[in-house]
Amino acid sequence: MDFIIDKQSLDELNLTGKFRQGSVYQLFNRVRTRGGEQLLDVLFKKPLIEPGAINERTAVFRFFREARLDFPFDTQQVSIMREYIDAGNQQGMLATLGAVLTRKLLSVLTHDDRFKLLIQGLQATIMTMKRCYAFAETLSASAGPFRERALEITRILAHPQLRELLEVDIYHAMSIRETARFDHLVRNRLNPELQEMLRFISECDVNMAVAEVANLRGFTFARALPAVANMLDAKDLRHPCLEAAVGNDLRLEAGSNVVFLTGANMAGKSTWMKSIGIGMYLAHIGFPVAAAEMTFSVREGIFSSINVADNISLGYSHFYAEVVRVKDAADATATGRHLLLMFDELFKGTNVKDAYDGTLAVTEAFAEYRNCLFIVSTHIIEVGEALKGYSNIQFTYMPTVMEGMMPKYTYKLEKGITEDRQGMMIIRNEGILELIRSRRQENTHIK
CATH class of the missing domain: 3.40.50.300 (P-loop containing nucleotide triphosphate hydrolases)
Incomplete structure (x- = not known):
């Protein structure tokens, strides 16, 4: 059974609306990433009616409020990574190698930007993975209610091929074959795992934003x-x-x-x-x-x-x-x-x-x-x-x-x-009756 609230009640209480002046949503919208904003939208539109589920969520927010953690991710890199892995494909390794080689040649011959964007996406993904792994390890070491979620992400990033990516130096030039292999891993073979990592980042974004509002507002x-x-x-x-x-x-x-x-x-x-x-x-x-x-x-x-x-x-x-x-x-x-x-x-x-x-x-x-x-x-x-x-x-x-x-x-x-019963007193204080009488006298004089 869903929680029911109609549009009139939402509007009267001014609950939702990213661009609505003074809305409650606007008060909590301190998220830093697009994924965080999308998750905030979902949470605001889906009130819970199970006491256990509500108390579990508040426990997570309370943990982040008390921890006072800094958001460890570069929002621009997260955005680049999201665009990069969202453009996943179903190509095999050989097809991916051919596509990467073609882009490299076009970048030299015609100044085509697609190879440059591929490298930027891969670099942003690797850097975000590194930061996510370090942050998840920190959260895993705590006894808080978010520990199991953090452990889940550390297990995902412990996958041997993702571990290999974590060891890559993004400032070191990669060969075409390495680039194609990593591109295939990120956008094809291990794409679901990295999408899950992005969801974790969005959750952390919302948790920190809500915790920040709680602290600032008491x-x-x-x-x-x-x-x-x-x-x-x-x-x-x-x-x-x-x-x-x-x-x-x-x-x-x-x-x-x-x-x-x-x-x-x-x-x-x-x-x-x-x-x-x-x-x-x-x-x-x-x-x-x-x-x-x-x-x-x-x-x-x-x-x-x-x-x-x-x-x-x-x-x-x-x-x-x-x-x-x-x-x-x-x-x-x-x-x-x-x-x-x-x-x-x-x-x-x-x-x-x-x-x-x-x-x-x-x-x-x-x-x-x-x-x-x-x-x-x-x-x-x-x-x-x-x-x-x-x-x-x-x-x-x-x-x-x-x-x-x-x-x-x-x-x-x-x-x-x-x-x-101060209604008439307020009317008298505002001089309304005197104003009406004076206007009537002016109109009588003009006639």
């Missing part, structure tokens, strides 16, 4: 539990992409699996919900999370409704788009999957009375699903009073602190339901 690694535990316990959880982000604690469990979040606009409700969703997603790919510590039971998917927009092409109003989104969430929940569901300011596209009734009804309905974790935010605080009879709903809010006539936001979560 991130930690979450511990995964089976889905039936149905809990999320995080300390100082914060948004990973915001500098000086404010962290908060969160605990959800079977008997308290619903968070009803209130607070004024701009108090930080949406950012807090995004922090939770991002943290849960990163935990499922085994990446470090922006928290002091975190333990979670695996989810089978994440479903969010934070920035729902109208859909003109389908004729959807904003309100109807919200309704469709809630229906999709209900369908996903009804499957019995263990999900994390987050709804920010439900039904803000309709009148206050309908928004109240809808928010109350939807929260009551989702609260019945004890196998899911559910977070709903609203500034219609009266809904909270109507929900106080539910034992599995916990009430939290983002406070507003008044400094004179100006509201300030702490972004620190507190228990209970907010009593903040």
Whole structure:
């Protein structure tokens, strides 16, 4: 069974996208090689749902974070090697010798570059092999979780013919016959073994990039539990992409699996919900999370409704788009999957009375699903009073602190339901009413 998350949730949490400003992917994209970037893409798109697999991956990342290793490879040589061995062929030794000889002659007679590129590819391969063997030996000597993988690579490079390549002095001119024999080994006979070595280099690249981010940002690694535990316990959880982000604690469990979040606009409700969703997603790919510590039971998917927009092409109003989104969430929940569901300011596209009734009804309905974790935010605080009879709903809010006539936001979560009602005060502070009146007087005077 695969982890489910749709495009809207991915976009709302800004998880993926190499060129998307402020994306979580962009935060971790410190890889140095093309293979590393390809592997990073795969990891980001394939969250795990087995606790053992998640904890094994986090153990590897933790090992690299603590080891603080330097990337030992020349990225340009790795790139040249990849292009060289990817152009493998199925020729026999005699055909390879003929092709190399032809390229050599053409390079002398017509200044053809193909023989030069062949030599450069072979040299880059040999040098990368040397560095990989030395690095794999270093990792093999440790007792870390990456030791078996490193031993696998040292065994591959211990192949007699690859060992012969490791002994080659790349600065010493090779004969045509030697060049052809090594070219045949690298691009034909032992090509699968060298492709595996490149995969190892890509893995090291990603492991070091992720470890670097964890160290620079002070991130930690979450511990995964089976889905039936149905809990999320995080300390100082914060948004990973915001500098000086404010962290908060969160605990959800079977008997308290619903968070009803209130607070004024701009108090930080949406950012807090995004922090939770991002943290849960990163935990499922085994990446470090922006928290002091975190333990979670695996989810089978994440479903969010934070920035729902109208859909003109389908004729959807904003309100109807919200309704469709809630229906999709209900369908996903009804499957019995263990999900994390987050709804920010439900039904803000309709009148206050309908928004109240809808928010109350939807929260009551989702609260019945004890196998899911559910977070709903609203500034219609009266809904909270109507929900106080539910034992599995916990009430939290983002406070507003008044400094004179100006509201300030702490972004620190507190228990209970907010009593903040500063909307009209903000409107007055901005001078909106006076502006409207003055414009009306100007228009009256002109007439």
